[in-house]
Amino acid sequence: MTDRVLDSAKFIAEHSDYVSIPYHHIDRATDRIIKSMDQREYSTKTWNQHALNPKKLDHTTVDWIFLVDLLNFSFWSDLDSADRATAHPDRYAVEYKGVSYTGYWSLCAAINRALESGIPVTDPTWLSKASHDELAMIFKSDTKEQVPMLNERIELMQHAGQVLCQHFQGSFGHCIEQANHSAQRLIDLLLTYFPSFRDIHTFNHRKVYILKRAQIMVADLWACFDGKSYGQFDDIDTITMFADYRVPQALYYLGLLEYNTALKAKLIKGDAIVSGSKEELEIRGNSIWVVELVRQRIQERQSKTTINAILIDFYIWDLAKEIQDELTVPTHHTRSCYY
Ligand SMILES: Nc1nc2c(c(CN[C@H]3C=C[C@H](O)[C@@H]3O)cn2[C@@H]2O[C@H](COP(=O)(O)O)[C@@H](O)[C@H]2O)c(=O)[nH]1
Numbered sequence: 001m002t003d004r005v006l007d008s009a010k011f012i013a014e015h016s017d018y019v020s021i022p023y024h025h026i027d028r029a030t031d032r033i034i035k036s037m038d039q040r041e042y043s044t045k046t047w048n049q050h051a052l053n054p055k056k057l058d059h060t061t062v063d064w065i066f067l068v069d070l071l072n073f074s075f076w077s078d079l080d081s082a083d084r085a086t087a088h089p090d091r092y093a094v095e096y097k098g099v100s101y102t103g104y105w106s107l108c109a110a111i112n113r114a115l116e117s118g119i120p121v122t123d124p125t126w127l128s129k130a131s132h133d134e135l136a137m138i139f140k141s142d143t144k145e146q147v148p149m150l151n152e153r154i155e156l157m158q159h160a161g162q163v164l165c166q167h168f169q170g171s172f173g174h175c176i177e178q179a180n181h182s183a184q185r186l187i188d189l190l191l192t193y194f195p196s197f198r199d200i201h202t203f204n205h206r207k208v209y210i211l212k213r214a215q216i217m218v219a220d221l222w223a224c225f226d227g228k229s230y231g232q233f234d235d236i237d238t239i240t241m242f243a244d245y246r247v248p249q250a251l252y253y254l255g256l257l258e259y260n261t262a263l264k265a266k267l268i269k270g271d272a273i274v275s276g277s278k279e280e281l282e283i284r285g286n287s288i289w290v291v292e293l294v295r296q297r298i299q300e301r302q303s304k305t306t307i308n309a310i311l312i313d314f315y316i317w318d319l320a321k322e323i324q325d326e327l328t329v330p331t332h333h334t335r336s337c338y339y
Pocket of ligand 1: 339
């Protein structure tokens with residue numbers, strides 16, 4: 001089966017003007033990635049080790065992952081141009097168990113904070129009936145800035161709650177069951193019932209599939225449940241890297257992406273990059289494609305490897321967060337619900 005995302009990424013990489021892949025760097029970068037993943041024994045088990053990720057392997061965790069990946073987008077701050085590990089004091093942050101979280105982890109912290117205060121925020125029935133203000137409170141900020149795209153997030157939660165109640169007996173677990181252990185079928189169900197997952201664009205007059213949040217939803221289930229139960233997907237290796245704004249930044253640092261002078265200047269200035277623009281799609285498409293090339297190199301060297309694009313992506317994302325202060329070119333600034 002050809003993969004719609006990989007086909008799109010290859011097409012973008014072959015028709016790019018602003019972004020390129022330094023092919024002569026791939027071997028050295030692959031060496032570094034393999035060595036570090038081996039040292040860390042990087043596997044699906046790494047996912048559950050994150051403090052904020054759920055530990056119980058049941059349908060409540062399935063609904064937790066659904067809600068997180070429904071909202072897993074656009075955490076970068078208009079205030080914090082430096083975007084360092086030690087955030088700007090006013091940047092949106094959520095305090096949970098004595099730790100202040102920003103970015104993606106602020107979303108997980110907000111959800112866990114709500115659950116601990118007795119709000120069943122991951123329950124689709126509750127979501128389907130919750131008011132605007134009740135949902136806004138979930139994202140209550142512990143700093144001056146509020147969460148980016150608050151209203152969009154609220155609308156997505158209300159709509160998703162209604163859809164899960166109307167079509168999937170009030171739990172995302174039933175949607176997974178309908179996919180019958182196929183990642184691609186689960187992605188198709190997400191695209192059919194939840195429009196905000198339709199991360200599909202036009203590049204050089206051709207439809208291109210990026211599908212970042214639909215794919216990471218599958219990947220988080222697979223990793224959390226260690227490929228069993230709600231995480232069993234017989235076609236899991238058709239999932240690609242997730243084209244967000246953090247991994248491309250790390251790929252550049254690893255010498256796996258190159259930007260032309262004009263685009264690099266825009267990134268350094270923090271200029272807005274329009275969602276669906278050629279520049280943005282080239283950053284996302286080349287990121288997916290170069291991770292695929294790294295995956296192929298690893299496959300060639302370690303034929304029995306269990307490393308797939310998901311684990312390479314998770315590793316690079318975790319690495320990016322660890323070395324955030326060393327990353328030389330900023331993340332690109334696109335506001336969208338896709339990533
Ligand atoms: N490609 C890719 N993008 C990812 C993730 C994750 C979280 N997954 C972790 C959780 C458990 C696993 O162990 C994973 O390590 C979030 N994001 C994206 O990053 C951006 C947020 O960045 P910042 O503002 O710096 O927090 C935003 O676009 C968000 O959608 C990933 O894994 N891969």
